[in-house]
Amino acid sequence: xxxxxxxxxxxxxxxxxxxxxxxxxxxxxxxxxxxxxxxxxxxxxxxxxxxxxxxxxxxxxxxxxxxxxxxxxxxxxxxxxxxxxxxxxxxxxxxxxxxxxxxxxxxxxxxxxxxxxxxxxxxxxxxxxxxxxxxxxxxxxxxxxxxxxxxxxxxxxxxxxxxxxxxxxxxxxx
Numbered sequence: 699x700x701x702x703x704x705x706x707x708x709x710x711x712x713x714x715x716x717x718x719x720x721x722x723x724x725x726x727x728x729x730x731x732x733x734x735x736x737x738x739x740x741x742x743x744x745x746x747x748x749x750x751x752x753x754x755x756x757x758x759x760x761x762x763x764x765x766x767x768x769x770x771x772x773x774x775x776x777x778x779x780x781x782x783x784x785x786x787x788x789x790x791x792x793x794x795x796x797x798x799x800x801x802x803x804x805x806x807x808x809x810x811x812x813x814x815x816x817x818x819x820x821x822x823x824x825x826x827x828x829x830x831x832x833x834x835x836x837x838x839x840x841x842x843x844x845x846x847x848x849x850x851x852x853x854x855x856x857x858x859x860x861x862x863x864x865x866x867x868x869x870x871x872x
Contacts, residue, residue, distance in 0.1 A: 711737055711738075711741045712741075714734070714737070714738065714741075715738060715741055715742070715750075718730075718738055718750075718754065718757075719750065722753055722757075729761065730757065730758065730761060731762075732758065732762050732765050732767050732768060735754055735755070735757065735758030735761070735762070735768060735771075736758075736767060736768070736771060738750075738751075738754040738758075739751050739754045739755055739758075739771050739774075739775075742754060743774075743775075743778070748775070748778070748779065751775055752775060755768065755771055755772055755775060758771075759772070766792050766795055766796050769788055769791065769792050770792060770799075770801065770802060772785075772788050773785045773788050773789055773792070773802070773805055774805065776788065777805055777808070777809060780812075782809045782812050782813050783813075785805070785809055786806070786809055786810075789802060789805065789806050789809070798828070798829045799829065800826050800829040800830040800831070800834065803822050803823075803825050803826035803829065804822075804823075804826050804830075804838065806822040807819045807820075807822035807823040807826060807841065807842075807845075808841075810822060811841075811845060816845050816848050816849050817849065819845045820842065820845045820846060820849070823838060823841060823842040823845060824842065826838055827839075827842075832865070835861075835862075835865055836861075836862040836863075836865040836866040836869050836872065837862075837869070837871065839858040839859065839861045839862035839865070839872070840858070840859065840862050840869070840871045840872050842858050843855040843856070843858040843859045843862070843872075846858065859872050
């Protein structure tokens, strides 16, 4: 995601996480910029430590309450905790400030899919296509194809699978 840390193997992020946890336990205070908070959140997500990811997010939101990047991290945490409607509320808040965020649109599409709102999911995937990088397109096409298949648009679903295979013939999902 963001930042300068190599999340899985970095002594630096491990050390920073230990300092963060110590700070919280001792009820101390330290400044972290948005990137550092995102690195901590990402680190805790990789370690599957949701309580610490949430603490890092809470700390970051106190320091940077208007950060779209931290609001996006909140969406991710809510999504991972199956709090889809709450995540959608934050997505709408971010959309009011930031247009054309492919990652945001993909979470929106996934959430709508989880809520069985497949038409809304399709619309979000189609919007994400406009802003996605070429590497992600083949996977977006597969997900969009699945949603189209669910709503009975089988020919259009096949068309997106073909597009995915054209972009990446080795895409096992397609």
